[in-house]
Amino acid sequence: MFMISLPPAFIERMSRILGNESEAFFEALNSTSPATIRLNPAKNVYPLPFSELIDRQVAWCPEAYYLKERPVYTLDPYLHGGAYYVQEASSMFLQTALRQIAEDKPLRVLDLCAAPGGKSTLLAANLPAGSLLISNEVIKSRASILKENIIKWGYDNVVVTNSDPSRFSGMKGAFDIILVDAPCSGEGMFRKDEKAIEEWSENNLRLCEERQKRIISDIWDALAPEGYLVYSTCTYNPGENEDMLTWILDNFTAESIEIRHEYPGITNTPFPRGYHFYPHKSAGEGLFMGVVRKKDGQPFTMKKEKRVSQNAIPKLPADILPLLPDTTNYTPYLAGTTLGIMPSRHAEFIQYLESKVGVIYKGCEIGESVKGTTRPAHSLALFHKLQKQHTTRQEVDLPTALQYLRKEDIRFEAPRGSWILIMYKGIALGWVKEAGNRLNNYYPKEWRIRKF
Ligand code: SAM
Numbered sequence: 001m002f003m004i005s006l007p008p009a010f011i012e013r014m015s016r017i018l019g020n021e022s023e024a025f026f027e028a029l030n031s032t033s034p035a036t037i038r039l040n041p042a043k044n045v046y047p048l049p050f051s052e053l054i055d056r057q058v059a060w061c062p063e064a065y066y067l068k069e070r071p072v073y074t075l076d077p078y079l080h081g082g083a084y085y086v087q088e089a090s091s092m093f094l095q096t097a098l099r100q101i102a103e104d105k106p107l108r109v110l111d112l113c114a115a116p117g118g119k120s121t122l123l124a125a126n127l128p129a130g131s132l133l134i135s136n137e138v139i140k141s142r143a144s145i146l147k148e149n150i151i152k153w154g155y156d157n158v159v160v161t162n163s164d165p166s167r168f169s170g171m172k173g174a175f176d177i178i179l180v181d182a183p184c185s186g187e188g189m190f191r192k193d194e195k196a197i198e199e200w201s202e203n204n205l206r207l208c209e210e211r212q213k214r215i216i217s218d219i220w221d222a223l224a225p226e227g228y229l230v231y232s233t234c235t236y237n238p239g240e241n242e243d244m245l246t247w248i249l250d251n252f253t254a255e256s257i258e259i260r261h262e263y264p265g266i267t268n269t270p271f272p273r274g275y276h277f278y279p280h281k282s283a284g285e286g287l288f289m290g291v292v293r294k295k296d297g298q299p300f301t302m303k304k305e306k307r308v309s310q311n312a313i314p315k316l317p318a319d320i321l322p323l324l325p326d327t328t329n330y331t332p333y334l335a336g337t338t339l340g341i342m343p344s345r346h347a348e349f350i351q352y353l354e355s356k357v358g359v360i361y362k363g364c365e366i367g368e369s370v371k372g373t374t375r376p377a378h379s380l381a382l383f384h385k386l387q388k389q390h391t392t393r394q395e396v397d398l399p400t401a402l403q404y405l406r407k408e409d410i411r412f413e414a415p416r417g418s419w420i421l422i423m424y425k426g427i428a429l430g431w432v433k434e435a436g437n438r439l440n441n442y443y444p445k446e447w448r449i450r451k452f
Contacts, residue, residue, distance in 0.1 A: 031191070036092075047425075049079075049084050088118075093289055156341065173221075180232070225296060229248070322387060394432075
């Protein structure tokens with residue numbers, strides 16, 4: 001019956017939990033994972049990516065679609081321009097949860113285990129106006145991928161950090177919502193990722209449970225009174241799921257929160273309230289989510305001496321200014337030779353954050369100061385509020401777009417010495433500069449398409 005080779009103890013446990021549903025469950029583990037994309041609402045593409053492959057919307061996330069088959073995403077310039085994010089469908093249930101818990105006021109939200117950025121990109125696009133998202137990843141190499149995906153997504157309300165959860169513990173009451181999408185035993189990924197099966201062991205389940213408890217203990221103080229902890233895993237192991245919620249309720253002052261929904265394919269646990277996605281019941285991978293609300297703690301206070309000094313704020317260069325939206329809501333910053341902007345409403349908090357954790361990206365980097373001039377940053381090209389009408393633009397066809405994304409030479413006539421924004425079907429991909437008899441390709445070397 002099992003084409004993929006599953007650990008016997010896993011088969012035994014799932015058969016016990018699912019009873020007469022278990023056959024359908026194991027059958028689903030042998031089927032192909034559905035392909036899904038979630039659109040970037042700020043980048044507004046038309047026609048939709050892979051329009052000929054679109055099957056139907058994801059019920060719990062209207063910005064997302066199932067595709068009839070899995071395309072080669074890498075060869076689609078829209079992906080590199082941040083027009084959509086490739087994310088498995090169950091994870092998008094976060095949007096349903098968020099709609100209920102995010103009050104309509106500016107919030108500070110921490111996505112603690114954020115790489116590669118699926119849930120962070122969803123959060124950045126769906127938080128109430130004026131909110132700030134701190135997107136953290138502890139593993140350095142994964143934090144770089146997270147930064148890349150956040151830059152492609154093109155929002156100015158995100159700070160990317162690379163720190164251990166314990167570094168946030170001193171920031172008492174700082175966050176209205178903390179998402180812990182925990183490192184876990186990954187049983188929900190068995191059909192997508194054989195490595196998850198290879199790494200599975202009873203001992204590893206215990207290690208995951210211990211690590212999850214440590215992570216939650218580390219960040220609990222950073223959650224504001226009445227703030228929400230959204231906890232999720234991509235495993236079926238109760239010890240990492242409902243038992244973890246029970247452990248939170250037993251060890252901290254918190255209440256279990258219902259995520260109201262009307263999707264019959266989701267299995268609800270009555271108490272503590274939790275939501276299971278099983279592949280035989282809804283099209284997507286295995287996922288568990290639960291929300292608790294903190295019922296004690298002190299409101300957040302920031303020390304006065306952390307205020308941003310007005311003298312430290314650089315002036316924005318006159319040639320860059322027209323490319324930006326109304327700058328009165330932004331605070332410019334200079335980090336080495338990198339010039340950027342961050343939302344003024346959060347500038348003090350971001351400075352405070354920098355004193356506590358490793359910030360690797362904030363707001364939107366807009367340029368690099370080189371010999372008295374400002375070279376536009378790649379992140380500026382991908383910024384969804386870039387005032388494109390004030391740029392020199394060149395729309396290119398698919399082969400040229402791919403050449404550009406491979407960082408190869410491309411050619412067209414351009415005004416002498418100008419910076420040109422490369423566009424593919426209305427989506428910005430990056431910059432080239434006219435340099436006499438050639439165009440210099442400024443696509444970031446480390447992001448270039450290598451295979452194919
Ligand atoms: N939220 C991500 C998304 O939607 O794209 C997926 C996160 S993945 C399930 C869990 C993440 O936790 C991984 O990126 C992993 O590197 C990170 N991680 C591993 N050990 C950790 C620890 N001790 N503390 C915090 N995060 C950890």
